[in-house]
Amino acid sequence: MVGKPQWFHEMGFDMAEAHDQIRHLQSQGKTVMVVARENELCGLIAVSDTLKPESQEAVRQLHEQSLKVVMLTGDNLETARTIAAQVDIDEVLAEVRPEEKSSQVKTLQEKGALVGMVGDGINDAPALAQADVGLAIGTGTDVAIETADVILSSGNLTGVSRAIRLSRATMKTIKQNLFWAFGYNVVLIPIAAGILYPFESLPTILRQLHPILAALAMAFSSISVVSNSLRLYKANVK
Numbered sequence: 456m457v458g459k460p461q462w463f464h465e466m467g468f469d470m471a472e473a474h475d476q477i478r479h480l481q482s483q484g485k486t487v488m489v490v491a492r493e494n495e496l497c498g499l500i501a502v503s504d505t506l507k508p509e510s511q512e513a514v515r516q517l518h519e520q521s522l523k524v525v526m527l528t529g530d531n532l533e534t535a536r537t538i539a540a541q542v543d544i545d546e547v548l549a550e551v552r553p554e555e556k557s558s559q560v561k562t563l564q565e566k567g568a569l570v571g572m573v574g575d576g577i578n579d580a581p582a583l584a585q586a587d588v589g590l591a592i593g594t595g596t597d598v599a600i601e602t603a604d605v606i607l608s609s610g611n612l613t614g615v616s617r618a619i620r621l622s623r624a625t626m627k628t629i630k631q632n633l634f635w636a637f638g639y640n641v642v643l644i645p646i647a648a649g650i651l652y653p654f655e656s657l658p659t660i661l662r663q664l665h666p667i668l669a670a671l672a673m674a675f676s677s678i679s680v681v682s683n684s685l686r687l688y689k690a691n692v693k
Contacts (some may be wrong), residue, residue: 456491457500459531463489473499484537486530504538511542513612517541520619523568527551527559527582553578557585573615575599590615624690632680639676643669 456463460477464470470477473496480487485501514524525546528535532604535549548559560582563570572586574577575595580602583589591603594610607614647664651657660668 457488460487460489461531463491463496467492470496472496478533481533482529482537484534484541486534503534506538506541507612509611509613513615514542514544516613516616517619520616522619525563525570527556529553529578533551554581557581560585570621571615573612574603590618621687622691624687628684628687631683635679635683636676639672643672 460470460473468489468491470489476499477487477489479640480499480501483501483503485503488500488502489496490498490500517524522547524543525548526535526539526544527548527549530538530549530688532549534545535547538544539547551559555580560572561569564585564587569588570586571588571590572582574580574583575592577596577598579591579595583599583602584592588605589603590605590607591599592610592612593600593606595606600606605618607618619684643664646661647669649663651664653660654662659665
């Protein structure tokens with residue numbers, strides 16, 4: 456039999472002999488599996504994921520954006536904490552079963568948090584759907600990619616912070632465009648309604664808002680909005 460230490464504890468195995476070695480391996484960030492034969496422990500298997508080179512930089516960039524980074528993993532708590540410490544992750548939710556991931560995201564949302572979930576596996580799909588924004592790694596499974604709102608095609612984790620910066624720049628531009636669009640209407644609609652008509656000192660073309668001026672104003676409004684939007688090409692999101 457091969458399984459996690461907790462499983463063998465629940466089955467009544469005496470784990471005292473292997474306890475120190477298991478804790479030592481877990482403290483190194485490794486996931487430990489126990490091997491038993493005929494109700495006797497006969498070995499341990501330790502495996503570990505290799506951190507992506509850009510992981511620490513990705514977390515640092517998210518911190519610069521005043522975001523809290525949470526690790527959601529099925530690994531045991533000690534292993535998860537060891538990995539989290541290497542990249543300065545703020546909070547660890549460990550020993551989470553695949554079917555519990557979405558409920559963990561929901562719990563964070565119920566506490567008032569806006570949650571962006573990053574994942575790449577089949578087990579991540581429900582959590583990606585539950586999150587306010589799901590971000591799938593482009594090199595991950597098709598199910599995760601289909602479920603997510605944003606796909607990081609490069610597979611680089613720093614793409615998460617770039618996507619957030621780009622979305623914030625886009626929202627800022629939308630608000631600017633709305634301001635200018637409403638501004639034109641607030642100024643020109645009263646003029647078109649004849650608010651300046653009583654002022655005989657003004658040119659007739661302005662007092663009655665000649666159609667030519669109205670057309671020019673509309674064209675200038677469209678040009679200003681489009682030009683402002685095109686600035687996103689030069690937005691600093693790298």
